[in-house]
Amino acid sequence: MHLTGGPDEIPLLGGDVTDGVVRVGDTVRRPVTSRSPFIHTVLRHLEHAGFDGAPRFLGLDAKGREILDFVDGEVAGRPWPSWVADHDRGISVARLLRRLDDAMQPFGVPDAAEPGARPAGSPEPVGPPDTFVSHCDVTPENTVFRDQVAYAFIDFDLARPTSRAVTVANLLLWWAGWHHPNDRNPVFDDVDVAVRGRALADAYGLDRADREWVPRVSVSIAERSWYSMKDRAERLGGGWQRMWDEGVGDAIRRREEWLRDSQVGLHEALMM
Incomplete structure (x- = not known):
């Protein structure tokens, strides 16, 4: 499934090693890696198992990036609170x-x-x-x-x-x-x-x-x-x-x- 990203991309900073992560509306777009297919399978399993404590994998966008739910809430920044x-x-x-x-x-x-x-x-x-x-x-x-x-x-x-x-x-x-x-x-x-x-x-x-x-x-x-x-x-x-x-x-x-x-x-x- 390929979805089209909107024009408004908000960079999500704070990670150590994954560049190019952005928020588009209620989704997160991330570059894919060689391990992405396996991670997508894990996320699908968790969704089917009824585990609600992980983002859902929604497919790929027109740029080939993975699309995930944006999980709203409080996350520690740096320095740690x-x-x-x-x-x-x-x-x-x-x-x-x-x-x-x-x-x-x-x-x-x-x-x-x-x-x-x-x-x-x-x-x-x-x-x-x-x-x-x-x-x-x-x-x-x-x-x-x-x-x-x-x-x-x-x-x-x-x-x-x-x-x-x-x-x-x-x-x-x-x-x-x-x-x-x-x-x-x-x-x-x-x-x-x-x-x-x-x-x-x-x-x-x-x-x-x-x-x-x-x-x-x-x-x-x-x-x-x-x-x-x-x-x-x-x-x-x-x-x-x-x-x-x-x-x-x-x-x-x-x-x-x-x-x-x-x-x-x-x-x-x-x-x-």
């Missing part, structure tokens, strides 16, 4: 993520879900086997709130096969402040990040077997992220290169170090 560290908001994100992951269970792990070859030098992932596809990038910029409650996730570009432990590790990275203290966003200055991690795992409903994995999985994600970010910067340039030049690789290494040093305390908090 203080509410990103609010306990209740974080709980609502965890609950929305659980609903998303439950809706994706019947989808399984199709071959087309694989994002590509592992970059040279990147270690094997640690953790349980992949059993479903999830968003895998639930940042504050990708979470839409209504009435201070998480309403929808947008930007499914990094959706890929995962496990409960991995999807919660991604949740804790952004909503529990699981970064090195030197790089942790100031909104988390007064937050006990281990305790917050436990609260979000509880809200998600993560079982004890998967909780055992989360600290180790978090280290593995950081370790592999360094290689994937470097690879994307070299291959794709653009926003990936800008982030690399700004020191994201060093921040990832520091996060890995902090997670390794904090394994015992993070594990104890999760398992209390």
